[in-house]
Amino acid sequence: MTDPVNTPEPDEQRISQGADAIVPLETEVERDTVTMRRAPRYSRFMTLGALVGAVVALILTMSFPANDEFDRGQVFGFLLLACAAIGLALGALVALLIDRATARRAKSVTVEHETIHPVDE
Structure with missing residues (x-):
């Protein structure tokens, strides 16, 4: 038009x-x-989710007693892979939910x- x-x-x-x-x-x-309309920055939410996952992995590593089979560095590495991936996915999900919520407030100009x-x- x-x-x-x-x-x-x-x-x-x-x-x-x-x-x-x-x-x-x-x-x-x-x-x-x-x-x-306003839209969230997905990369920031995903990075924050991965960082929170890394902190959770560190807390889980230190909260369990030492294992004879694996040292703490190996346990942290395994948990870091899993928790960072889960945190990344949850950060993307939160950004997607915020994006859907703000799409309702879109204005035509x-x-x-x-x-x-x-x-x-």
């Missing part, structure tokens, strides 16, 4: 090129209706796009 309007502004009507040449300008305005170009003679 575009509505071009040719309305040259008095101040922007001509541009000088060099000492002698003056080129007349024309302004074209297009109006469109767009939908505006009218925007104008101005294009200034030389007049064809």
